[in-house]
Amino acid sequence: MSNAHRSTDWRRRQTKVVRNDLVIALAQAANRQEVDILPPVLNNILKPDIDSDSDTDISISCDQDMQSPVESVSEKMTNNDENQTSSTFESIILSEKESNETICSIDIATALIALKSRHHLSNNCVGDILVLLKLLGVDVPSSYKALCTLLRKRSDLHLSPSTHTICPHCKKLSVEKHKCTACDANYSPIPSTKIPLFYTYDISRQLKAILATSKDLVLHNNRSFITLTMNIGGIQPNKGSDQSIWPVLLIINEINRKKRYSPKNSIIAGMWPGPSKPSRTTISLLFKNIVADLQELEKGHLFKLYSLEHDNHFETIKVFLICACCDKPAQCLIQCLPDPIAFFGCGNCEIEGVSVPTKNDGSVVSFAIYENNPNACERTNERYDLLQQEVKMNENQLANFTGSCGRPALIEVHKNAEKGIKGPCLLRALSKFDVGRCFLVDSLHNIYLGLFKRLLSLWLSHKDKNENWSLWSRTDELSSLLDKVRFPSTTTRHPRPLHKFSKYKGSEYRLVLLFGYSIFESILKPECYSHLLLLVLAVHHAESRSLTHDMVDVVEKLCLSFLYQFPKLYTSQHNVQVVHSILHLSETLRNFGPLSTNSTFNFEDQLGVLTRSCKGTRRHAIEIMNNLMYLRDACSEAANANMHKGLQKLLTTWLHMRDAYNISSKDCVRVLHPVKITDQFFDSIFSGDIVYYSTAYIGQVRFTTVQYAREKVSDDSAILFKDGLKQNFGRIRRIFTVNSGEPMLYVDVISKMLHFECATSTDVYSYSYIQTGLLDEQKKSIFISATDIVEKCVFYEPNNRFCTFYRFPNPEHSS
Template identity: 25%
Template sequence: MSFHVPEDLDMSFIQDDELDSGDLNSAENLNIFNDEDSQPLFEGARVTTGAFMLLLALFTSKHRISGDGIQQLLQIVLLILPSTHNFSVSLQAFRDFFKHLKNPLKKHYYCPSCSGYIENPMETTCSHLICKKEFREKVPYFLEIPVIEQIRSKFQQSGFYEQLQGRFHQPADDKYKDIYDGTLYKNHFVNGGPLSCPENISFVFNTDGASVFKSNNTSIWPVLMTINELPYKIRMMRENMILAGLWFGKQKPSMSTFLKPFKQTMLEFYKGVEIISADRGAFVCRGFLLAGTADLPARSLICNSVQYNGSFGCWKCLQKGKTAKVGKGHTHVFPFCHGDPKGPPRTKENVVQDAQEIVQLKQTKNIQNLHGVKGPSWLLLFPDFSVVDGIAIDYMHGVLLGVQKLLLRLWFDKSFVGKPFNFHNSSSKLDELLECIHPTSDVSRLPRSLKDLKYWKASEYRSFLLYYGAPTLQSIIGPDYFQHYLKLVQALFLLLKFASTTNEIDHAEILLYSFCRQFANLYDECYMTLNIHQLVHLSDSVRTLGPLYTHSCFPFEDKNGFLLKTIRGTQNIDSQIITGISFVQKLPELKEKCIFKDTLEDTLCKSIENPNVIKRGQQIGEQVYILGAVKRKQLDDVHFNALTNYLEIVPFTDTFLSFNRLELKQQLIYGIDYSRMIKRDNSTVFFDTGTLKGFCRVHFFCEVERDDDIEIVAFVNQLSCQNYREDTNIRSVQKTNTVTVIPVTSIKSSCILVDLPKTNSCYVCMFPNKLECD
């Protein structure tokens, strides 16, 4: 069951002053609304008390209504209720109604000096031999939100068990569509492996620091998990992510301390826990930690390895790198190794060996690491976890915020003026070209000027890399730099593509090898950072864990942003976050119990959840809906002749039912005739009739009668494309004035049209996948 979480959800209306782990661990806190909540709000009412309270909670949180505002709203509601109502009108009663929704949690204490785990928080000195310091202040703690209880709650939702079974219905081919197609998952699936059992599940985890306030260095470090067996879009929803732990304060977590309860939970899950499913009944479920993803600083913490700017900083191979001069200082770089670009390989076995040896060496020698390993990692204690292959390369931080951001700086930053690779004098021209681009509604952010580059988000770098960059840079940067950049663009498209083939992944690897090999000659060896080096391992990341989007940090960063929005004040940060996330995780369960599908309450609930949702009209096919008004339209001679050619018969009338907007398999397609689209362009599509395929721009849609049946057709201008290739997503096209007609069923996907009138160039950009759209 899916449930959209409002972007600006505010849970302050049910906020506690401080967490009480004892109260929150009680059994009554695990129950959802009682039977009284299923009763009508008052005798004869069409809405139940539970549904009314849920709608009111969503409304007040969505619009950030203060406590005083809620109190006044409750009093207004009281004025119209009969005396026999079952509604609590005080703010406290309203808060109490939701307090039992909080997840159970556990506090774990640690030494403020050494960050070592404290078994007994009542002790006055640290029990660790290396510390033994006296506690002069309140012993700090971090939170564990028990994973098993959260999973049990998920299984109680109807339909949840069935959603986990999609991996058994995948076609048998060599294409990479999801994490199931990677070798790491297959190793747990084939030959009767544990993940071949429909009752078992696996996880990808993430942890990263997020700054809470601009005025101080307080940060939060959540441990988040996704359930791999859920369909991609459902597993990435905020309410379906598991918040396993929360570290907060002014210092980074000690991972050996922070991950200790997490490890114990996964050991228990590995053995199997009892689950009661609304669909399946009672059974034993086993859970496996399959992979983890993080940015480079967080990765070094969880792996207990050196930072990205140190020797042996790569977690996939044992290349040492070297020190290079940059400006007045020095940096650590990883030059391209021509003989063995991605070797020697780092393995779990040599990580274990290095961890054991460095512990002994530290006792007698001043050595801090061995091959980049600083000591044992707690990840080595997780059952069946591959500490090398299971740590993903995150393309969000590595490629977008790393490589693409670096290239834009080298090309256009003033500090590099005079370098052969710098084109700062043409930056205004690039801005003009970017302003001409009207992306589809799938892209949340419009192109921005290079003047705002320091404010660009990772999604904006992704749009530039995959769609805008190549078309706009062709006339700006030198041909050698442009051809070099195209290799990165094409490779990333293939690695992000839904259903890439083995040959395409191999081709992407060749392109990235060539990109890295030429980089130092075109720019300088001092810019061959770890982010550049990791490109040679990127294809292996897909082979191991599936397409790059299945293990990127994008969804986790979104969840981190949401967690920060739940913080409304400087006090009791942990309480605020747990309150908000608990409410969000319980929303699907609350809605299932309180609000019936396709009722007025359901419609109102959806409008509060997502006020921007487009109202669907008539359904005209599988996942195809008319949007907006349907009007009668008289065709002019050009469009009438085009329809005649399509039908191969002269229609008996020139007036047809017409509309401008369509939703096709969750894609919005708006005809050029839809005048309200100013900054967006949803008219360009890729079509395939079986005998003809290519690109076109839709003018409008019509209902026509053909063979005693009603058919929906699109009137289009075809875009002439000289060479259609499936290994690249950006194609040069030419506009035509010829109007043709195609059936709506032949439209396969929407595309971005990059029309650059000042250069007389026009390009069509295809999405590598529609799973990761903004």
């Protein structure tokens, strides 16, 4: 994610974090030879983590999840600053035990890698810090390169990629860069940039290292197998470039969800370094190696598993790839299907599509479905095998065809019978992988960057401005309404104004669909708005933190109804593949659980961090992979028992190795920023000294009053709280203490709350996570204790006195 779109608040805090981290690192390094001393800031960061291992209190820890770890710490740092700015550089002496340990150059190398990853520092920046440390008399590697060598030599996890080229003469794989190891031909004079090349990495070695060191692996019922999810998609190394690199990553599903996508737990299987999209043949060559490795793993291997006692706990474990989460271009290459926009382009069913003329004399394949039409066959292994036989028979038939005419007609018949299959899908060789079903309908590519982007484009793009559904002329009005949707400070990327919608990131589309949909209420045609609500509820359910089978059934009905109505509202021309893809959403939920568990968002975030400084050439593809490798090295060094304890604590926080941000209901409540208020109503109720505040922290989660939030970009005043046995939405009017007692809140509760509702032609669905109510003059307000707060919410108040509260469907990736 780029920082450019974050709030100013966020950036200011971020700068503060970088500064503080550097101060700590420098102080530690500079002081280590004399006395081992740490600035108190360090202790303050670490203190709350020590006794917060439990995450039993779901509600509060949920809210915690919404914060990016960096941000939680930064909020914390802000408090420290406010309370004790002057003491930052004072030192305290560590306990006797710790002062015996020294920090050696490998520790500093580890710290710098952690710092590099945490703040996206360039290699040059790390080099400069090294020079500075050297000047301060610290024993450090002389350059960034030397630092890397130091780490690499100590690590058995650090892999060099195997490079493969594709011979331009025999089209086979070669393990050498300049000649073919299959046909022995020399590549010269063909320039090496013209030779397709890719990298693969040893999967089982990475798996071994992860299983041996990861505390986050949970094998239920002593199961002796683990499952993998594969992620593939093109990423642009730098903005606006048409170059793309394609990493193939594997994720271990048995690792605790929050840690599953962290660099130290993900496996790099291979990498297509661009510069252009790989061809069907290249991708199948790349996958040949990967699939062979995966087949080997299915047989079962002896793995050492991490255990607290560091005893040698070995187990035979089988490893299965069970699903793949890809962007559309990657998926059709791997599935060996036509482009998603072509006939038979759906990866989940055999729908043919109909060619529909467009206004500018072109044509487009529409995948509109109608109530009375039979469903297309699902793509499955069984169907795939039948179709492969069909393809073979057809080839034979064509080879033996001798007639003088009728050949094109025969080819046409064949095409229809083959349902778009263009060749074998290599993943079919895996025993637990279904080449249809196991390709997920993922939220990022199918829903947010797919369907919802398409809808916004229909409403807001200039080229559709004369259509009866267009809102193009009202874009500014909609944007100002969008400003009234108030997101908590934990949402680091607020949606930009709507005229920039085509440049939105996935997370911005997500926020507008989940919460911002309300702005279209009286602007979109009523039938179009009702239609949109079907999608809103389907996606809220699909992202739900507590998905049930009933909810999946509802999603299925909502999506069907949405798709039946779509061509009637927007013509079949716009019913393209991404629109069609939500037909298969409920099936993905049924097989693989809520979308948040399989979301590609996690990957895009990870890769975004790693690609930021890269220029998109082959060398940079390697650099990205190296960054990931060194980060993993740093993680394993930081887990080393011999490391200086103080530094170790610091590094585990920097590397997010510990869940330092979970809090429980036992967390302390603190109030900040006293404000001068005289409230006669309060005076009449409480006897004693009343002090009002603008901000309260529960653990590290911030809450503020409405008054405080009014001028700010973010709004931490809308909450869900426990009201007796019920839960209720409200906004914080006052935060106060009486005679310095427990902090209390005075919360405005909106009257006549109505649940969100939407209707298909046969049913009405109601949803309690979104409620709308009336903000009348005699507001009902009640006193609650800070511990009654469940979590922060999104709040929307247009000008018509009706306001809406939205609960996040799940606490993930709201950043």
